[in-house]
Amino acid sequence: MQKTITYSDAINDALHTSMKIDKKVICMGLGINDPKNIFGTTKNLLKKFGSNRVFDMPTSENAMTGIGIGMSLDKFKVVITHQRLDFILLAMDQIINGAAKWHYMFGGKDNVSITIRLIVGRGWGQGPTHSQSLQSLFAHIPGLKVVMPSSAYDAKGLLISSIFDKNPVIFIEHRWLHSLEGKVPSKKYLIPIGKPKKILNGSHITIVSMSYMTIEAINAAKFLKKYNIHCEIIDLRTVSPIDYNIIFNSIKKTKKLLVLDTSNKSYSISSEIVAKCCENVFKHLLSPPKIIGLPNIPIPTSFGMTKDLYPESKDIINEILNIMNIKQTIPYEKNLSHKHDIPHKKFKGPF
């Protein structure tokens, strides 16, 4: 059976499914049992599984990560949720010196099975320290897996895979994905970590994308199709590790590459992908690979300064025309019935 549900409900479904099939799955996080339930993602967990397995926590990000590590050494599978990715920066010792290294530094004698859910903010003035998309920071560390699903379907399957993975997984959700709907099977299913998915077949250009940028990519591709430009979209789903075969094969076909990033471009997942593609399939590329992402600045707060800051479909369309050397301008008008700093009309701050 399949139902159409939002991305946040799919996360909720994955947590319910995992906790139901394994009593060792534990959920903790600041505010997971509050009336808002982390944008609805943790609703009814407490009611269903009780306060031993679902608990709020002190604002002690570093210790709570270590506590998750300790519990996992006694075979618990721990899910820790943070309302914003930025908060986890307080726990970098436990993540980088602890979780990421544990299996390695003890010669494989033990393993750390924790999933850290992080939510990237955007818009409504989230500003410099509530909207960082720091996936490359984690992806840089051997021993961490970093997952960034863009659809409700992938969110459920990948979260279950993350929870039952024997390794620490950084599971990054984009706030603007939470309200998007998709078809999701009711039963348990797993999506392998590390496998990108081709979500659109095309012959003219390869777009590699992640998380929310995949939504913009789909819009751009739909529009370009009307002008007989056929994009192939590969949604990364996991940003570390990445199985590059599907990307390389696509480049061999399209000969062109555009990579989209939710973060600033410098030292990013997108620059890593461009590097890997240049090293491996350079001779197949007919034009320089390009990246669309944020400029290398902190995110400002003001409504005024965030205007035109985040790249969107229009920028993707223009870049593709540029790569394909099409001089003609295509009249793309984004039908915005809402302000630039919210994903849809109903979206309200303060989060």
Add this chain to the structure above:
Amino acid sequence: MKNIQKNLLEKIKLIRMVEEEISNKYFENKMRCPTHLSIGQEAISAGVCLAINNNDYVVSTHRSHGHYLAKGGNIKKMIAEIYGKETGCSNGYGGSMHLIDKNVNFMGSTAIVGNSIPVGVGLGVAAKLKKNKKISTIFFGEAATEQGVFYESLNFAALKNLPILFICENNLYSVYSSLNERQPKKRSLKNISSSMGVESIKVDEINVHEIYKITKKYAAKVRRTNKPVLIEFMTYRYREHCGPNNDDNLRYRKRSEINKWRNKDPIKVFEKFLLKNKIVTKEEILNIEKKIYSNVKSAFKYAEKSMFPSPRNAFKNIFAD
């Protein structure tokens, strides 16, 4: 009672003799990793680890040889680990600062100050959820109590009533930096801890049997009440912070202070106590030493004879499958 006293003597002697041997042989340049000796601090390792149960959890720090050995960790595998051999307790991946022996629930020592404290708290949560009556014992130095993660951990242990024994070994120095440089004069860990809801005592005691008895009493209380306890033990390391040498020539510690602690050496004190009370004879002590000496020798032999891991192994164990 006689038995436990002999066990305690054996443990402190074992730790001392293993570390003396490491110190003696370090100059051969075959132990190629940072090595933090606990010579001078043995009574706490032995007293605490013998006072808890075999299946109780222990986590530790960069200075962990004593804790590992006292908990019953395999000596051959420890020495092999320091030699970087594939037969080491961490298969050569960790070295002196990353010891593990899950057979005796020595769950790991880590090299960043304060890093293993919350991990030990997590093991306490696990024990409580499983209702298995285990307690989690966490060793850390006084420098870790200058870190945020220590307070976060203490707070959670108190909040959730966790079966945890926090053991602070206060050896007065963080590398070369004295307490005066690092903590306000009237700061009391006991008071800080108590005001956070964790019962705490400070122990200035060098007799390993006394340390054992105190720990035994509080370990039983932790197990009975499911509430954490913190014990701060005053102690002193004889050697440099890291490495085999005596570094008294650097004069960062006062001669009078060094002498004060040397005069109450835990091994001398305990031997004297046992002889005076006729609990052991000189001959028995010699026999204990002989037995330990042969174990230590064979551990080093084992380590030296073992193979280095292949360079290929560096690419293994990044992820568990």
